[in-house]
Amino acid sequence: MQQRESGGKYRMTSFKEQAIELVAAGLDRLDPGIRADNGIDVAQMIEVPPSGELGDYAFPCFALARILRRSPVEIAQQLAEVVEKPPWLAKVEAVSGYVNLTLDRGQLADAVLRAAIEEGRSFGSAPDRGKTVVIDYSSPNIAKPFTLGHIRSTVIGESLARIFEHRGYKVVRVNHLGDWGTQFGRLIVAYKRWGDEERLAEGAIKELFRLYVRFHEEAEKDPSLEDEGRAWFLRLEQGDREATELWRRFRALSLEEFESMYQRLGIRFDDYTGESGYNDVLEQTVQALEDKGLLTESDGALVVELGDDMPPCIIRKRDGATLYATRDIAAAIRRYEKTRFDWMFYVVDSRQSLHFQQVFAVLKKLGMEWADGMEHIAFGTLIFGEEIMSTRKGNVIFLEDVLNEAVERVRQIIEERNPTLTDKEQVAEMVGVGAVVFNDLAHNRIKDVVFEWDRLLNFDGDTGPYVQYTHARACSVLSKGREQGELPLESGFAAYEWEDQEIDLIRLLGRFGDVVETAKEAREPSTVARYVLDLAQKFNAFYHSNRILGNERAPLRLAIARAVKEVLAAGLYLLNVQAPEKM
């Protein structure tokens, strides 16, 4: 992550820091010792006023009222008088109990526009913090389709990865493939009975999924198939050559298809070690728990008691099989040994919440202090019609079909509205896929999502295409300006008088870094999605009421358009949505 050379003066954060210092100094002048005596932290109290007219920063005086036994309004007035006003501040004024600070417009414009234009995608980024975060996301099951159900984890996880990178973290992307379990015994049975090599070559996952569904249908009529499946899984666990070869083949074929989906979505994982990758450490994990005296027996199973708050965590079932939890515990330990992570996130459906609490609690009992850095990043369930989608019943929607449908719809819209567009195919792909991805990131992750074609394929209003359109529009104005010999101003922004609407946009641009930081702290990509929608809306309104080209303010307004374009692109990047230059 690069850091600008130009010093603190041109960074938004430094305005804020300096504002905090000024207010703190003012408070000391008003009443020396008041801060120390009452633990007043100006940095924590300072806020952003609801509208730009009120200023850029606000310090509320209500908490001081009781200490000083005077009204907030009075305190604000006195404080405003003693706060020093350097040239970069236009105003320091008391308004209904707040001390509001307004930046000099030229200074603000200079800081924001220069940084946005020069830094582009890394605008608002933080320097390297020397911390590592492991993010475990997507994690589909081998031999099963990549459905719409997988999109949430995939898209939220990738966006969080980008947000953390932007804020100066090293990110390790882990795909914990579901590549082990009794279902592979069943799959081998089904393959040996009904497998079709030709179909497998055409589309491995579609064929494997067909076998999976067929197995469950047939097993209803003939329960002995289940026994056969168990027997094959046992052979697999014991390293039987035929079983292992088949399993390897299914895994490789599935992974190949997943990879092409990830490529389409622009995602690359650092690590594909799935559940099978921890087979060799399960025993020692159980042993470690035993050595610590954490295991107790319950109905023939081995469990770790976790107190009254939680049910016990089952480590090994009566029949000797280890569980999901054991595997996650083993995986966490190995990942820590490999990466020494500061945080590890599991981007998984909220229904798994208890499972993760138990895993974290067991690790803590094992003495792993680093388990404090583990978090379950829970998200709501995808609901299709009346019911939750079930793979077993086969009522699934393939993500590929959804993406194709969206792209097709975009293609039609292009034909209607912009038939002369070049690169129609690429644009349709960017916008169609972008619409689906953005749609998933636009709401708080914890909310359940109801799948509706109409909503997904409506590209008006708060959607990805709306933001992309705005980006393309900004690009278009810039290129038209270039044709007409009008270029954006590159520096010296401080020397101009900026109009209200212009400065409002600039102020909003300047908040980008803080927005990403907030998104990072809350592990909430929707914060960035909301911001980008807001910025697009404000720019569109500006565009309609102000002429950019062909007037004396063109260089200034082109600079704003340029900055808007850069920040929209930066925001879309964090959401893993492409930013087309034309559409």
Added chain:
RNA sequence: GGCCCCGUAGCUCAGUGGAUAGAGCAGCGGUUUCCUAAACCGCGUGCCGGAGGUUCGAUUCCUCUCGGGGCCA
């Protein structure tokens, strides 16, 4: 039964311990000789589920309660 999450406009949802609670969709009306109309503008009195409590101030925090969903047994 225990635990977790959600409850804001007709629908889908933002929002924050503070300055008038906001968007999108749907609906109605308007804007293009001019930079992309996938756009913009106008039309919104919502017991912020209910009741207590903490606070100078609660839609936001706490307790209880009702409704919806989930997990565990």
